Amino acid sequence: MLHHCFIVICALLSLAIPLLVAMESCPAIGMPGMPGIPGLPGRDGRDGEKGQKGQPGAEWHGGLVPQKGEKGEPGLTGFAGKRGQSGEPGKPGGPGIDGPLGEPGEPGTAGVQQQAAFSVARGTNDYPDKASVIRFTNVITNINDDYNTATGHFRCRVPGTYYFVFHASLEDRLCVLMKLDQTLLTSFCDHRRSRRQVTAGSLAVYLSRDQEVWLETKDYRGMRGKPAGYSIFSGFLLHAH
Known part of the structure; x- marks a missing residue:
């Protein structure tokens, strides 16, 4: 053990002696000088060679960067917007398909206008009563039965001017x-006495629908109705209105 310690001490002395000798032979160390001026920046070096393409990174699921969320539910319907400007007129469409036939309309008046006419005769040789309607019971023409043989009245169904x-x-x-209609239109009187004669009278008058026209007697009522000399009452439409 002592042997080893001696060897170590000798080794340390062999190192320390040359240092001491050097310190005796060198002058004292001076103060450090001022730092030098920095040199100019050097030039950039040449670009290095392009490296190889790296491997794709793994998909990232976390971190502070916003991530795309799941699709939300549809929102409520908004208010209707203002009406836009009218567009240009489009081209006419093609003809449509023919519709079904309609129901027959109500009968018109054209055919009735041409048929508004009557002619009737006295069917008896007896005089009519005083101040009474003169009835003509023998029908010669009575289109649409406008003349009523029971009442002696003509009833208008087509408004217009009649004769x-x-x-x-x-x-x-x-x-x-x-x-x-109980209003006197005119009177026709013949006061002459003779064995046999004929008298006549006529009038054009405007009638509205459902108005009635007839003949009446007054005090004198000498109207006959025998085949040898009939008395006839006629009427027909001149112009419909």
Whole structure:
């Protein structure tokens, strides 16, 4: 053990002696000088060679960067916007398919206008009563039954201007009144006495629908109705309105 320690001490002395000798032979160390001026920046070096392409990174699921979320639910319907400007007119469309046939319409008046006419005759040789409606019971023409043989009245179904005329065969004095709904239109009187004669009267008058026209007697009522001399009442439409 002592042997080893001696060897170590000798080694340390062999190192320390040369240092001491050097310190004796060198002068004292001076103060450090001022730092030198920095040199100019050096030039950039040449670009290095391009490195190889790296491997794709793994998909990133975390961190502070915002991530795309899942699709949300549809929002509520917004308010209707203002009406935009009208566009240019489009081209006309093609003709459509024919529709079904409609139901028949109500009967028109054209056909009735041409058929509004009647002619009737007295069916008896007896005089009519005083101040009464003169009834003509023998029908010659009575289109649409506008003349009523039971009442002696003509009833208008087609409004317009009508022409009425009567021809009376008589052997006594006669006064005939033509009335429209209880209103006197005119009177025709023949006060001459003879064995046999004929008298007539006519009038054009405007009628509204459902108005009625007829003939009445007054004090004189000598109208006959025998085949040898009939008394006839006629009427027909001149112009429909």
